[in-house]
Amino acid sequence: MKITLTVNGDDYPLDVEPRRILADVLRENCRLTGTHLGCEHGVCGACTVLVDGKAVRSCLMLAVQCDGRSVRTVEGLAGPDGEPHPLQRAFSAEHALQCGFCTPGFLMVAAGALEADPTIGDDPERVHGLVESNICRCTGYEPIRRAIMRAAAESAALRRR
Structure with missing residues (x-):
């Protein structure tokens, strides 16, 4: 499926399998490797990102569910000048x-x-x-x-x- 993820303010037009989880797409397609995969069952929280401002386990969310939504990863915490959050x-x-x-x-x-x-x-x-x-x-x-x-x-x- 063709989707556009808006991650940390940048648009990523992608063609992804409907069953691919958000964490994998962030790491592999968007090259944002700060999101870590631990348990892959939504228990550990290592893969937590913000989707439309709400914390979600990206190992439990499909990338296609985020089409047109705002995703924020740990790479998006620092200010535009690199100043730490x-x-x-x-x-x-x-x-x-x-x-x-x-x-x-x-x-x-x-x-x-x-x-x-x-x-x-x-x-x-x-x-x-x-x-x-x-x-x-x-x-x-x-x-x-x-x-x-x-x-x-x-x-x-x-x-x-």
């Missing part, structure tokens, strides 16, 4: 990554949540629930929670200026 800075500052395999998924689920509700970072229980949605085998989750709360606080400070 507040979440990326916070993950680094809080040592919220070790092997890095799960990091793109955590960044994207957090970005979607913070963009939908910037106050989520004010509530440790809500951040805990957000972090529970993905699997990390290295960090123990606490640095990830701290990073999300730090990024939320930094973003709130920027909005107040």
